Amino acid sequence: MARWKPALLFVLLAANSLGAEPNAKLGEKALLSRAFNPPIWTKKAYDEVWKQWGIDQKPENYHAAFAARYGLHPAPYDNGGYPMGIRETTFLFKSTIATDCLMCHGGSIAGKSYVGLGNASLDIQTLYEEMNAADGRKAQTPFVFSYVRGTNEAGNMSVFLLSYRTPDLVFQRPPRDLRMRExxxxxxxxxxxxxxxxTMYHTGGADARSVRSLMQFMMHPLNRAEDIYKAEKDFRHIQAYLLDLQPPEYPFAIDKKLARDGERLFVKHCAKCHGTYGDQWTYPNRIVPIEVIGTDRTRFDGISKEFGRYYNRSWFAREKKGWYADDYLASETVGYQAPPLDGLWATAPYLHNGSVPTVYHVLNSKARPVVYTRSFRTGVEDYDAEKLGWKFVELKNVDDQKLSPMERRRIYDTRLPGRGNGGHRFGDRLSEQERWAIIEYLKTL
Ligand code: HEC
Ligand code: HEC
Structure with missing residues (x-):
């Protein structure tokens, strides 16, 4: 009997490491119940931040008022009443507030919240400034987190955070100059x-199998290198959960006949870049050269070679795990990746910089609004079910200087850096009728 013991132990150990098989359920639990970063603010800051809003009384339905001010959405899971992206935690026996992935990756559309829908309402700049101030700290963020509401500088956050780390992710000072852009x-x-x-990210610059790439936000100064290494097994499960998510179905009526006409046109004009849909779907994973796509190139030029090289020397790129994998290096690409269009109806605004409010305007470049604003609410009444996207108001002659920074961020001015709405003119040659048919088909994806 005794002779079997070591073998049994070996089998048990092997089973234990196989237990790390990515599991979507465990990923969902990890993602929706834990903050992977230490808290940023005290709970008191959350409770008292309304004093920064220029009102005399704390609003009644406080979680909802907080969510509306900063562009957050009700959580479709148990989050203690807080909106998605904000989480109450305990730190050194005190109630504290942390943010999580859902601040940016939890959105809502036609009155319903979804985990995994990009948050197109978020004013992350005002959120951080006012919460910092409510905590009695300097309001200013170390660099600009967002220039226009609904978009953010996530890429720059990675550059900024990595500059404070050695390749093994040990905190370092002074930071390394990784040529951060704006x-x-x-x-x-x-x-x-x-x-x-x-490949993932707007330029297709990272391998979509990389788990470690998803962990860049863990480089909070109070997370030690070991904390980040240790979380990798949870992020394997989180990735499995992300790979399991399905797009929400279009909730309004669809003209089936028109959609069938649209499908034919889509296959003819669009499928070579965006793929085909249905059970036998195909996806070419095409990265279209910047000169061909012609959309704003600031994001394309926005991540420096210095960052790419340093990232590739770091722990993030050394993801050798088992016999099937290789390193997942960041790479320079030629342009922007043509994304799959599943659940497109829900993901307005469009293009990598959110410069185009509806699908109709993607397909008719001459009609795109130059300067506009929208409600940043996400109810049925804020949605344009005909043009497929957000209702908006075009603005003429705005006097920018009179507005507060928060009000200014509500205005999408496509003449400003990073916000150009040109390019992707593949729909311009279509007739109006053909456009409506393609839009009808896109509702079915
Ligand atoms: C501050 C907002 C923000 C936070 C917080 C955030 N992300 Fe993102 N995420 C983005 C943006 C913006 C992009 C697109 C980046 C680009 O390519 O320019 C992105 C891209 C991604 C992608 C690639 C999607 C694709 O199809 O290309 C994944 C996966 C992802 N994030 C996962 C996560 C996870 C997991 C977390 C939490 C650990 C997280 N993100 C936290 C803003 C955020
Ligand atoms: C030559 C390749 C190519 C063709 C042809 C093409 N597209 Fe695209 N499309 C792209 C690329 C690349 C992007 C991303 C551009 C960016 O974000 O700057 C894109 C973006 C989009 C978006 C925005 C997606 C989002 O989530 O923001 C829509 C909608 C779209 N295309 C629809 C169409 C339709 C409909 C057609 C056919 C009439 C079409 N495209 C033809 C390459 C193409």
Whole structure:
């Protein structure tokens, strides 16, 4: 009997490491119940931040008022009443507030919240400034987190955070100069698209199988290198959950006949870049050269070679795990990746910088609004079910200087850096009728 013991032990150990098989259920639990970063603010700051809003009384329905001010959404899971992206935690026996992935990756549309829908309402700049001030700290963020509401500088956050780390992710000072840029104005992609992608991020600059790449936000100064290494097994499960997510179905009526006409036109004009849909779907994973796509190139130029090289020397790129994998390096690409269009109806605004409010305007470049604003609410009444996207108001002659920074961020001015709305003119040659048919088909994806 005794002779079997070591073998049994070996089998048990092997089973234990196989237990790390990515599991979507465990990923969902980890993602929706834990903050992977230490808290940023005290709970008192959350409770008292309304004093920064220029009102004399705390609003009645406080969680909802907080969510509306900063562009957050009700959580469709148990989050203690807080909106998605904000989480109450305990730190050194005190109640504290942390943010999580859902601040940017939890959105809502036609009155319903979804985990994995990019948050197109978020004013992350005002959120951080006012919460910092409510905590009695300097309000200013270390660099601009957002230039225009609904977009953010997530790429710059990675550059900034990595500059304070050695390749093994040990905190270092002074930071390394990784040539941070400005005006990335990034729209947040929907997570349910990840399953089709070989490369991810707007330029396709990272391998979509990389788990470690998803952990860049863990470089909070109070997280030690070991804390980040240790979380990798949870992020394997989180990735499995992201790969399992499905797009929400279009909730309004669809003209089936028109949609069938649209499908034919789509296959003819669009499928070579965006793929085909249905059970036998195909996705070419095409990265279209910047000269061909012609959309704003600030994000394309926005991540420096210095960052790419340093990232590739770091722990993030050394993801050798088992016999099937290789390193997941960041790479320079030629342009922007043509995304899959599943659940497109829900992911307005469009293009990598969110510069175009509706699908109709993607398909008719001459009609795109130059300067506009929208409600930043996400109810049925804020949605344009005909043009497929957000209702908006075009603005003429705005006197920018009279507005507060928060009000200014509500205005999408496509003449400003990073916010250009040109390019992707593939729909311009279509007739109006053909456009409406394609839009009808896109509702079915
Ligand atoms: C500050 C907002 C923000 C936070 C917080 C955030 N993300 Fe993102 N995420 C983005 C933006 C913006 C992009 C697109 C970046 C680009 O390519 O320019 C993105 C891209 C991604 C992608 C690639 C999607 C694709 O199809 O290309 C994944 C996966 C992802 N994030 C996962 C996560 C996870 C997991 C977390 C939490 C650990 C997280 N993100 C936290 C803003 C955020
Ligand atoms: C030559 C390749 C190519 C063709 C052809 C093409 N697209 Fe695109 N499309 C892209 C790329 C690349 C992007 C991303 C551009 C960016 O974000 O700057 C894109 C973006 C989009 C978006 C915005 C997606 C989002 O989530 O923001 C829509 C909608 C879209 N295309 C629809 C269409 C339709 C409909 C057609 C056919 C009439 C079409 N495209 C033809 C390459 C193409």
């Amino acid at each position: 005006f990335l104005c990034e729209d947040v992609p929907a997570w349910w698209l990840l399953k089709k992608k070989k």
